[in-house]
Structure formats: C-alpha cells, structure tokens
Amino acid sequence: MIKKYCFGESVNTGATVLKLDSSQEELSYFKVKKQDQDTKGYQFIYLMDEKTQVFGLGENVRGMNKRGFIYESHCSDDPNHDEGKRSLYGAHNFILIRGKQNLGVFIDFPGKVRFDLGYTDKDEIRIEVDGEDFDFYLICEHSISEIAKRFRNLIGKSYVAPKWALGYQQSRWSYKNEAEVEAVIKGYRENKLPLDAVYLDIDYMERYKDFTVNKKAFPDLKCFAKHLKEQGIRLVPIIDAGVKIEKGYDVYEEGVKEDYFCKDANGKDFIGAVWPGKVHFPDFLQEKTRRWFGDKYKVLMDMGIEGFWNDMNEPALFYSEEGLKEAFEALDQLRALENIGIDEYFEMQNIMGSIQNSEKDYGRMYHQYNGEMVCHNKVHNLYGYNMTKAASEAFDRIEPDKRILLFSRASYIGMHRYGGIWTGDNKSWWSHLKMNIQMMPGLNLCGFIYSGADLGGFGDHATEDLVMRWLEFGIFTPLMRNHAAIGTREQEAYRFKDLEGFRNILNLRYSLMPYLYSEYMKAILEDKMYFRPIGFDYEEDEMAWQVEDQLMVGESMMIAPIYTQNAKGRYVYLPSDMLMLRIRSMEDMDRKVMEKGHHYIEVGLNEVLCFIKPNHLVPTTNPSLCIDTLKEDKLNLWGYVTSEATYMLYQDDGYTKKYEDETHYTKIGIKKQEEKYELSLSRNTVKINMNIN
C-alpha cells in the first residue's frame, strides 16, 4: 500500500505517474519534527533495531545495505567517488527499510534531502528535508520485493534501450577523429572481439559546441556512421548541458533570442564556464526549452546517429564570471598583505579550490519554473533529469517508432522513464569494481535498469587483470561500456596480452543475450528488478541478507564476481542448492551442482563464476561480433532442473517500440522424468538444444 503525505505545497517534479491523494492519517513509523524557523525544513526519525537494514538511494557509495553512513541528495560532478562522499551525480531519494515492518520511503523534493542512516546515532534513521514543500511517500508491504515493485508502479515504466545497446561498447575521452575510431574498430574486429558501438567524447564537436561536428576530424559524419553501421558498429556522441556563447552559433543565437536560457538575478542570461568556455545553460525546466533543445538532436540523428549520452548536466559549473572575479579579488586582497603567512596561503588554496560547482554560483542562476523565477538551488536535482527528458520527448517526435540509446550522468527519480544512466567518473581501482557491483541493485530499485559503470575505470591507469575482472562483471550489466579518461593507459580489450581470455569474456556476453535481453525487458515491462541483493529472493534466509558481494541477475542466475586484486577464488554463499558454472568459454566450463551453504570456490583470472537457481533455465546462443548479426533462433538451454522448470523467453525486433506483443514470448518448459528432461515450447519459433543438470 502506498500512502502519500503532502507537506506544504508539493512541487511537481514529475517523478511519479500514479496520482494519489494526500493521506489524512498521521504518518506512522516516523517521528516528524519541524525544523526551526531558520532551517525551514523537516526531520523524520525512525528507530532501528540491530537487524534493521536499509537499501536504496540509487547512485551512492558504500554497500548495498546503506546503514551506517549519511547521504545527501545533491547531484554532484565529483570524480572522487570515495567512501566519504555523500552525493554523486544522481539524486535518488528512495530507501527501503528492512525492519520489523518493511517500508519504502520516497521523498519527492528537488532540493537537498539528507539520509542519516545510523551515522549520527547508530540506532536512528534521520531524514532531513531542506524545505517545507514536498511529498513523503510511504510504502508498506509484507515483502521487500513487493515494496520495490510498488515503488516502480508509482514512478512509471523504465526506459527501453535498443537491443544493440546491450552489446559491448568502447569509449574513451577521446577518439578524436575518424582514423582513431577506425583503429579501435580494427583492434576489435581483427582480433575477433565483439563490439557494437564506439563513443565520441567532447572532442568530436567543433570547439565543444553541442550539435556541431569538427569537420577536420570527421569530414562526413553521415557517411562515416553509415560505413560503420555496415560493420555493425554505432557511433554514440556526447551532448553537454552548456551552450557555448559564440556569435553566429545557431544554438546560442536561438537560445538568446527565444529566452531559452537560465537567467541571473537581473534577468540576463546566466553565464557559466564549462568545456566550451563561457556558456549559457538551457532552462530545461521550461517546456519550451526542452522542446527546442530536444529537437536539436535531429541534427545528429539525420547523420545516422542512434544514441547519445548527456553529460555535465548536474550541471557541472567550472566557474561563473562573477565567481571567478570574486575569487581573484579575494586572492588579491590576501596578496596585498605585507606578509603572506600560512593562514593566507591556505585561504588562497581554499578560494581556488571552491570555485568549481559552488553553491554560491548555483544560487546566482534562475529558472522559470511553473511560471515563477526559481533559484537553481531549490530545483538543482531536476536539471539533468529534464535535459534527458527533453531529448527523449524529442526522439518520440522525430522517430516515434524507433528506440534511441540515451543515458545521462545527472538524474532524479522519474528520469528512468526517459533514459538510463552511467555512474560517472569512477577510477581504475578494484574498490570501484566492488562499488559498481554494490551500486547496481540500488539503481534498479530507483528504476534505472539500463545502467552501468565505466568498465575498467575512467580515471587512473588500469591493469590487465583489473580490466579483465571488471569485464567479467560487466557481462551482466545492461550498459556494458569500457571507458577511460584522457591521459590514462589505453584499456581497450585488444591492448592486453590475453586476447583469448578477453574474447571468451566478450563472447559470453553475446552468448547470454537471449537470457540477458529477456530479463532486461521483463524487468522493465513487469516493474521488476534486474539486479537484486540475494536476500530479495530468499527473504527468510538471514544469511542471504548479509551477503554484500553477490547479485541475483534476472530470475534464474546468481553471480559472485571477483573484485579483489590477485584473488584466485572467493567465498560464495548459496541460499539454496544451485548449479555452479565456472566458464572459461562457451566450449570449456565446469558445471557442478553445489549445496546450499558457504563455499570457497577457486576462480581463475579468465573464468566467470555464476550460478543457476534450482528449477530455473538460462537460454543462450552462439556469439557473434555484434548484436545485429546475433542469431537467436536456435538456442542452447542451460538449466538446473530437479522436477520442472519454465522460462519465459522474450524476443522482439530490438529496435522498435512494440514491446507488448504476446508473440514476443515463448514459454519454455522442462520436466524431469526418470532422469530424462522433457521439453515443451509454447511456440515453435525457436529450436532448443538442452544442456540441463
């Protein structure tokens, strides 16, 4: 049951799709405290017992169980995703409390919300909302999974990516021209390594201007895109939030003329600086701006582009003119002192260090929101969300029947209906591979099914073993993209020594596609979680709830990734008997039924460890070099069947939006009869080869 409690006048963020009336009952489970006059906000206090766990909060650091730290919803462009970070790029105000009564809580509020989950007092959850106008949603259900589903019902169906975007993708900041893109594709194709897309980071543009192409680097992008598509490769360009201030640049000129940009306090277009230098920020909170900006994507779509990533849309703000001026003035004052002492030196460092993404600058920026001038700080968390909504709604107009790849860095709950997210500028660190694993179910809880991290790590230098282990996990993330920053070691799969190992790992992704795609689509269409902490499937098993480094993937599989340098194996907890698969390649794997309980399992660097639940099935196929050429009419059925199992295979064209046709489903049944397995199929469109334990 979902109850909505309205505080003040609620802000219509668009996060929810179910229209509920405000409950007239008193809010239970939480003690409500109105903050004092200065603070203007509310505090909600919940008492935890020793066993209480807290899930959710989407894109945030630390474990799946988020108890023991404090988080703040404030979309932040911060590349240091360390254990002390309270905010990353997304604002995902949903928590799921596993307590005596399981609860879901969603705070629909576009400003700051703090989730103090046993940080200040180890026995208390304290939710603090920095404002008086918001909606508090409380979901009560017996089962944790049911709460998760209810919340998805509330916020609406998740974005569906085109099927090719579930292929393996390669990115780098930046492949600067045609030749560099070609070289990457050659590196993959010559080594028979699958690949579906190459990304264009900011350098493909002309002086970082959105919707332009650097003609020297890409003389004919349309022709180039066509040529690549013939090889099954899509190009995916980046779009940044800021619009370069440059006379004669159409996007800039139109924006100024039609009043599409955010304003400063005097009603002039607000000036910030990001990659292009001085920019205006489109006021995505306005319908007319969204429509205008969204339509701009057509420039690239007309060149054959079928996917985009929206970046810098927290928005990142390197500096504002005023902020820089103030910083320089403060510096000069300090330098004018007779002696620059240590205090002055640190003050200077502090001045320079606080220019970027400063709250003061955000406070200088205004939106026209629901007819009023609203300071950016009050609606900060809606910015990237609305940029992505702008693009998505335009795609619906421009190509109504076609799925376009779209994902964003900044986000708010509700944006999951318009695009996916990637988890931003992580690093080539083992701890960030672990963070990737632990972050996925939280993202799913908040509706972000098409999501993933920069595999191999964005910042810092990768090593072969790290990239290999990370890809072994990446096999299972819907967005499977290897991405790295400028100045870091090249980490395309073909750069390393064990090419065969990498080939087997990438092939496995494509071989698993019948399963992964079915599960991905069903998670979206049925409001289910694609990734789940294992306790979600075994709610009565207290040990299952303690496991922080295994995941359920879809309905049949459990994975136990290796995320530790030099590890030659790992501990795994099986919440039931399961079939273990230790996969070196599709032709070479160990299969063994293992008992419920604790196990230490050896796992070589080139091996992928996964498990199939009892009486569950996993359809697979032969790999291919890209999704376009993947054949899925003859499937190889993996399974662990002690009595009988059914699996609902989902197959569609992968490119149009006709998701909900019953011809997409094939019910596969397996019945064990006297040591033999009997197959049944609801439709005869696929052939099945059985490989059942």
Place this chain on the structure above:
Amino acid sequence: MIKKYCFGESVNTGATVLKLDSSQEELSYFKVKKQDQDTKGYQFIYLMDEKTQVFGLGENVRGMNKRGFIYESHCSDDPNHDEGKRSLYGAHNFILIRGKQNLGVFIDFPGKVRFDLGYTDKDEIRIEVDGEDFDFYLICEHSISEIAKRFRNLIGKSYVAPKWALGYQQSRWSYKNEAEVEAVIKGYRENKLPLDAVYLDIDYMERYKDFTVNKKAFPDLKCFAKHLKEQGIRLVPIIDAGVKIEKGYDVYEEGVKEDYFCKDANGKDFIGAVWPGKVHFPDFLQEKTRRWFGDKYKVLMDMGIEGFWNDMNEPALFYSEEGLKEAFEALDQLRALENIGIDEYFEMQNIMGSIQNSEKDYGRMYHQYNGEMVCHNKVHNLYGYNMTKAASEAFDRIEPDKRILLFSRASYIGMHRYGGIWTGDNKSWWSHLKMNIQMMPGLNLCGFIYSGADLGGFGDHATEDLVMRWLEFGIFTPLMRNHAAIGTREQEAYRFKDLEGFRNILNLRYSLMPYLYSEYMKAILEDKMYFRPIGFDYEEDEMAWQVEDQLMVGESMMIAPIYTQNAKGRYVYLPSDMLMLRIRSMEDMDRKVMEKGHHYIEVGLNEVLCFIKPNHLVPTTNPSLCIDTLKEDKLNLWGYVTSEATYMLYQDDGYTKKYEDETHYTKIGIKKQEEKYELSLSRNTVKINMNIN
C-alpha cells in the same frame, strides 16, 4: 644467503648494519638494463609465473601481496591514501618474492626507486632505480620466513618502545590546553576506560615553534605532566621538522649561526613554509645538526616528557618563497590575457595545486652530505629518517638507560633502529581499516615493529561502529593510538553509546599484555615478524598464501578482524585446526576448537575474533587502567594443547634498556596427560591459572 651488488659508488645511507663485500658474481634471477644516458639509472627485470607473489614495500597501499601495481619510493606528505597512490610517507625498498626460488631484494638508494610489480606487464617485475650509485642486496633462502629474518639481520635490531607505549593512547589535532587534556582523561577514567597517554598536536607549541610551549595553554607543563603521570598518563608532544624563522627564537638563531640548516643554490639558508609559516629545515644529514637538534628534545624531557612523535619530516613543504612567487607570476600572466578561457582556468588551478611539496622546490634545497653539497632530490628519502635518528641518538646521551617513546611519519629502512612509525593521515573509512590490516606485515618486514595507524581514522568523520571495529583490530597493533583531525567528529571511546563494549575492547588489550609484550619484545630481540601473512607460518599451504585479511600475531595467535560496514560475521580460513575465541569480555567469550579449512563465523559488533594455534599458549592477566598498574605476577594461561606446548614468557621492567637478561624469560610448559594438563615453569616468579582447551 645475502649477496650485495654495488652499482657505481654506493651512498652510505646507514640502512644496513652488516658489512658485506660486493659480490663478484653476475646478478642472477634479474635481467639488468642500464637506462639511456638521459635517464641515468638501471632497470632490473624478473619474470613471474602465475603463482608468484610479492610481499614487502612497507608502508604502501593495496594488499599484502603487492603484485599488480606500481610503487615509487618517495616519502610523500599526501593525505589521500587511495588505491592509486604510488608513495606514502615511507620509502621502504624491500620486496620479498615468493616464486620458484624465494628471494629478497633490497635497493639501498636514497632517491626514487620504482617497483613495477606486474603493472605494466602482468608477468614482469621491473625495478627501476633513478640513479647509478646504489647497492642491490639479494637474499636467497628456501623459506620465506628465513629471508625475512635474514633481511632483519642485515638492517639491525628494531627500536624498543617503553612498555607504557603499548598501552592505549588518545590523540587529536588538537587538545589545545590543560583543560582539554584533563577533559579527555576524565572521559576515560570516569568511564573506567584504560588509557596510557594523551598526545599534544601542533597547537601546544608557541606559534608552532619546536621545543617551545604555549604558556597560556599550558602554564606549567612540567607540573602538569607530573600530575598526569601520577594518574598513569603520559603526554606525548609532536615535533615538526621545520624551524620557524623568528628573530630571538633560540633554535632559529643557533641554527643560522652554526650553519645547521639546509641551503639554497646560493648557499643561503633555504626558506620553506609549513605550519609556523616561514621556516628553515635542519640539515639532518649532517652529524653536527643531528647532535644539536637532538639535544633540543631535552627541553621537553626536563619537563617530564617521555615520548615524542616526529612529524612533517618528508619534509612536508607547503610552499617556498620562490615557488609561491613563480606561481603568482604565472597566475598574473594568465589573468593579463584578454579572455580567461577554460584552458587558462585549468592552468591556474594546476598552478595553485602544484605548489605544495613540489619537486621543483625540493630541487632548490641542498644538504651537506658526506662533505659535498647534495641536492635534496637525490637524498629526499633520508630526511625524516635522520631527524628521528637525531632524536634517538640524543635520547641515548640524555637518558642512556631509559626507553623514550619515539615514532616518525617519514622513514627509510634503517630508521626502524631509532623509532617506530605511524602510518600518517588516513581517513575514517572502512577501506582504511582494511589497509591498516594489510599494511602491518609489510612494515614488520622492513623492521618497523612499533607501528600502527590512526585508529578510527584521522580525516573525515567516524561512526561508532567503525571506531569499535577499528579498535578491535588495534588491540593487536603495538602502537594503539586513536587519533583524529581538526574539524572531524570527536571519536574518543567515551563519546559513543556502547561504553561497555568499548571498555571490554580496551580491557582486552591490557589483559593480553603478557602475550603481546612478550611477542613484541621477542620479535625485536630475535629479528622475527610480529605480524605475518598466514602463509608465512604455513608455507606449504597454497590456500594460506591467498588469504589477505587475516594475520598471525606473535607465535600463538591468528586474528581475523572485521573490516566491513554492517558485517555480522566473516569468512575465515584455518590453515590448521585452531581454538577459536570469540571474546565479548574477559568473563564472557566463546571457545571452540575448529577444524582446518574454511568457515563462516558470526561476529557481533562488540566481539573480537581470534584463534590459538594448536599446542600454543597465550598468557593473559587482569586488565588495569594503565600499564603502570598492570599486575602480571598471576597469569591466566589460554591455550590449545593436544599434546604439549611451551611458551617463552618475556617480562622486564618495561622502562630500562636491559633487554637481554635471561631472568626476563620464563618457560611455561603444558603437557596433556590423560585429559589433564600438567604445568611446568622454568622460574617461579609468576603464578599460572590454566584455561586450556
């Protein structure tokens, strides 16, 4: 067998105590490459197979097995101890290769040495020395432990701390005056929480001047120290490397007059800036400077101070006058441009960000070393080491018979003879608790037995559970100090809710003292490791070598600390049958003999998990509020005996340097005879109560 290979003219760093002739044989196992003329250095390449592991490198990030990353020896004042850091505060050029032939390698060189351990090529160790004059020591023995011991023979006996310094200690940057120190002691004593020392960070000084005391804050330090000592509490002040430039300040005046300071290129005293503002750096590489500076500690010793921590001695260098001037000039040039664009902005940020600890500034500083002017860059890693040597040698002169507590932030191998180290400015992160665990054996390998991390974490805000778990590990580190930075949450044990839990943990430290102190002293006197990866004790057990989060502590115990947020248990690998102890308090613990193999063990937040090896003993006593009042004449003997066990108890006065007296040893024997345990004692100075499984 130790072989020494001299390259060029070796620099006498003082790291070793064994005088060896240079081997005339060719260096085996390594391919030697002289770098080109520009680079001026050597590269040594070793081929690893899949099983090869690499231990050592002392104070560095990542796992115990250091394979898979690249490290650089360069003492660095860097508070971000993340996975990407190649250098921390110490330069510890010793690695131990576990391969087909086990090897130890020590590069005795005061400049930069890079240890590329499978980072660039996953199958190669590449050691790069940035110079042509150094000694390469190669140690070949069958057993890993034997190599570790040989290396310690080479570098000499480790520093011995006074016994009170093995008590629990509390620090913070800063307890600013008598009242704040008193309040901390009250917090501990009133709650019956043991405590042996309180630290004075930089604010106790008068304007950060070494060997001065702020009279307003501590009007009579001598009297105050005496008053605290009566309660069993020592005060431990910090000493920084830089000497404030201030007319009339005796240390400054003497240093200038007698030429004790480092020079610039023109032969003038080099000017840098650290906490006191402008400073000169004592040229600790000169005997005369060491003698002079060391004698200064007497000022505080005369006030009753018995311990010191040497800080900022990499040396940390916030800026130099010249460096700051250059930075400002560069900033001004950029600002003079008509348009400050994004490139200029980043250039400015870069300029400001590279002022601190810049190599350019280090290059402006000179030492008089072995009669020559030597650029600091060439001997950088010897600085903190020689500061600590200065203090230690002075203590020998001032109080020849008394042990004085001394530890340092920067270090080089060899410094372990003069003092301990703490691991610098970590953070209140779970990952840093894990790093603490994984760093300890590496430090021990390099001779640093008296060592430990800032328990609870220095930077960032701690939570109750983190501090509790960290102290549960800290029980076992010789230096057991809780320390936190200015501006962070207060984390003294009495600040939290579960006082009884903290009391039990601290009591356990004191109860274990007969064992911990015996093992600490024997590790030093017999060149053994106090902390060991478990493979060191079970060399034939391949699984034992894979374990990265358990440690052998002394000869009888194994620990398996909890280092994960919210964990209610953990996996443990037992390399043999062992007696498990799950300790809530000395009166309340679970004891169970467990079989060799893998186990999942539940461990409550207030429980300490440890193990006793078969036929091994652990003497314990009743806790006390400080070491001075700890009674160790009646011991409670824990043990796991299947046939017979002997334990060599070491007891001395704890304060003088008469370590090597045979009356300090009591041999305790236990024989199991028909289900009964028979006790034998070599001396009757202690009474033993048996508690044997």
